[in-house]
Amino acid sequence: MEGIAGQKASLTWAVHIAVAALVILWTVPTFGLLVSSFRDKDQLAMTGWWTSLSASEQTLAARTEGPDAQIREGDLWVVRGNLFAPAGPGQVASWGASSREPAAFAPGETADLGDGEALRVEENGDYELSASAEMTGSRGQRVYVQSMEPPVFTLDNYRSVIGAEGIGRAFLNTFTVTIPATVIPILVAAFAAYALAWMQFPGRAILVACVVGLLVVPLQLSLIPLLRFHNAIGLGKGYFGIWLAHTGFGLPLAIYLLRNYMSGLPKDIIEGARVDGATDFQIFRRIVLPLSFPALASFAIFQFLWTWNDLLVAKVFLGTSDSQLVMTGRIVELLGSRGGNWEILTAAAFLSIAVPLVVFFAMQKYLVRGLLAGSVK
Amino acid sequence: MGQILYASVTIIAGVLLCVAYFWGTNAALDRLLPMRGPRASANVRRANAIRPWLFLGPSMVILGLYLVYPVFNSLWLSLHDASGRDFVGLGNYVWLFGDAKFLESVRNNMLWLVFVPAAATFLGLVAASLTDRIAWGSLAKSLIFMPMAISFVGAAVIWKFVYDYRAAGQEQIGLLNAAVTALGGDPVAWITVPFWNNFLLMIILVWIQTGFAMVILSAALRGIPEETVEAAILDGANPFQVFWRIKIPQIRGTIAVVWTTITILVLKIFDIVFAMTNGQWGTQVLANMMYDWSFRAGDFGRGSAIAIILMLAVAPIMVWNIRNARRENR
Structure with missing residues (x-):
């Protein structure tokens, strides 16, 4: 492959330029948001962010x-x-x-x-x-x-967004939603994935097919029935309801990813442990679970990003009070009420994407691995 | 503070509950059907028949309640009126197909379905094949992949800022209008331009999904056997022929997977439209219309009918996926 690009120097240059153009196109909008969020609000309203370094x-x-x-x-x-x-x-x-x-x-x-x-x-x-x-x-x-x-950069936008505009509280609410909504499905799915990968029982193939089918069921279908169900059993709108909802919506992918990974573990180890008299529970806890760490991490990142970035599920299953509004919901409200105040919007948006970006760059390896396992199969 | 405590207690309680369930039921099974004694072999057989269902139990209950039951309940609700009590037959569907906003949504969803998967897959393929050839390719990949981590709402703010509009004569602070005025054109309120504004919203999703397509396709391209490429080069094929005639046919399956994955995402697209236009200026889509009717207008019948339409649109891909999965498991 190197031979092809190496044969013609002009082609190599074209590749460099094309990739540079793609990277610039892909990063400039986010960069503009970041720069703008630190600018003085009067200057932000008057001039483009690309002029922010000149007077x-x-x-x-x-x-x-x-x-x-x-x-x-x-x-x-x-x-x-x-x-x-x-x-x-x-x-x-x-x-x-x-x-x-x-x-x-x-x-x-x-x-x-x-x-x-x-x-x-x-x-x-x-x-x-x-x-x-x-x-x-x-x-x-x-x-x-x-x-x-002279150009003025300031943290005032962040101060006002975190305090007066309620993003600080929304940040806390978002964490309250995401952490349990990430941990619970992993636990539940890991056992099911082990059963589907390593235990023999009638109907296993059909169950696997069902999980694959459920992967693509649109979320929209579940909203009304589940809201009615939560109201009927007295759960109403609240954190408990959204944890359960996120668990339900994340389970098919969790089971699918983990089962694929677990069924690829070496057969000798597991059969050997069986022969030595280990029960399935012991095999699962001592051998399969530790070996499946990469798949568990992959799914945890998916689920965390998905629950953190979610708007629809939060709008339906959580209330709109200050103690329940998540960041995406708060930003959508700000887009309506403070539509022209870019100093508020840019700072709020950057706060909400900062955590996913940190997770993304720190754990990219697992994310890529998970994507490959989840779609190429 | 109270909230953090509440959340932490719930996590710990939830985890303990799960562990207690799995550990407890397993221990109970071992106690009831011991592996020793006169009936050891019969006990082992019976325990092995029961144990999978202990492992699967919680998942099956949650999946059944949160994904399977809603499909049937939605179907039932879509045949009833707003309150969900009176049977109206196909009334909601008849109303849907006479509603101008619904027809607009279907048209827009079609546009999204054609444009977004095609553009994201194509750009992803280009990015994958180009970045694999240069030294700083992995850095470039990271940066193109980055929007995957950004929420649709965050992306909507980012791009609304790019599309921002000021009246002619004022200095433009949106990148797009600044570029247009710098080239001598007049600024345009992009978001309100009928028909074309749909594409401005689609670009946001393409921007997010290109990285996904790139990562998957890049792995597939690397998996192509070297010999096929070498043989083609020896036969005198130029780089473009190698790419289109040798490489693309070999990763056709992966391209299909990427395409369908993005297609499913596109069918359900909600946040971007909700945050950018809320369906105004001819940009309505099915998922946003479903939200409007269900949770703003409070009409569960019509809302469910739209959800069922979405389900029908996804169904062919679902069947295709299941068939593929079954073939691989054989």
Whole structure:
């Protein structure tokens, strides 16, 4: 295979470029989300995230101090001050005295405002408003300033999302759903998988076929009957119900994966243990279970990712109170109520995908192994 | 705090309960039918007949209750009215096939069924065959595979940000509109453009599923016997001929598996549509419509009827899978 690519250098380059293009296409959207979640919310709303490292231009509507502050210098009445005074230092790129021409003058230029009044604004925001007659009225002169804002990165978005927007609580709720919903099906399925792989009994082939069939039964079919069932037995909406539901929906895959793996274990070991008088329970606990660790890990990752990322099951089997709303449900709510507030949405979304991404990169080997066992067979 | 305690106690209690069940029933069986004594061989035979069912019991109860019973209950409910009490025959199905939103959903699901598996499988195949040839291929694979870990809801936020729209004249903060305006075009509110917006939603799923297709197909490509490729090269085949004429035919079975796996996922697609458009602007799909009728409108009859339609759509793949599995077990 190397021979083919090696024969033509141009082809090798084409491969490198094509793969680079694919990787960029596949990662840029997520990267944009990550960058945006750390940006200042005003800058995020004004400019694209790809410009986040360069200074951004902002229009500031400021006002000079009122006539109360004027002092007399020779023939002139003068007001001096700094336009950035309340907020902190800044840099003037251009400025103007009317909203129609907010960028008419460069820093250091003097604008004639008519009636003998003149205004000069320096680069650091210092201004000097002078008039030939005493100024009247209570308010100062309007000044529009185009300032260059340095890029601002902040953790504020995360702070507000975790606290005020309820994502912190939802994070906890999601863990409450996922951990039992991952552990319980593994336990139940492991025994069934052992029976289907290594025990002889009538109807085994039919049961295996049933499990394969149940793998693809749409979840949608189960929602209404199970909700009615949970209500009928008094379980209602709550954590216990969703644990059971996730267990039920995860079992076919768990049994299928584990059975495939267990039936591939060396026959000699298990037959040998039988001859030595070990019971099935002992064989299962001492030999098969430890040897099946890779398959158990594969399924655990699947089930964890699936329950963590699930929206539908949580919407149906959990309530909508703060103590039961999971992260996906909370984000969908935010998409509705805070649709334009990207600083909230990006930070919330990144918090919700951070845990699966860590699991993914740490356990990729098992995930790939599980995928191969689950679909190629 | 109370919640963590509650969850931990449940996990421990659940695990203990499971262990107690399996250990307890096994011990009871050993006690009742001892392997010693005058009737040892008869006891062993009877214990061996019973024990599998002890192992299988919990799974069968849960599978029966949570997956098998609902199929029949849904069928029953779909023949009844909103309250689930009065029999209406095929009324719900007749209503469905006269409903404009349902027909729109069926059309959209068809589009999804054609586009997503085809695009994801094709891109996965391209990615698999390209990354296998370069040194940093495994890093590239990891990054293309990464969206698999991201929830549909998270992906919806990511892509909604890419499709974001600001009126013309304002600076665009969405990547797509920024690219369009940079090339001299006018910004478009992409999500609301009828028909084509469906494809924008599909791209999200393609983005997620390409990695899956790539991983499976890459393993299959590596499993191709070297001799077949070498023989083709000796006969003067160029790389493209080797790929299309020698490699593809040998992994046809795997391509079919990838295709059907994605097909099943696509049929049930819900979260992406729910989070992006909720079925507005002509993007409704069956699963979202089912959710709307069942849990927003509270009409279990119509909701179940849509679920049954989904089941019918999946049924051929189910039969195909079972036949394949049985053939392999023989």
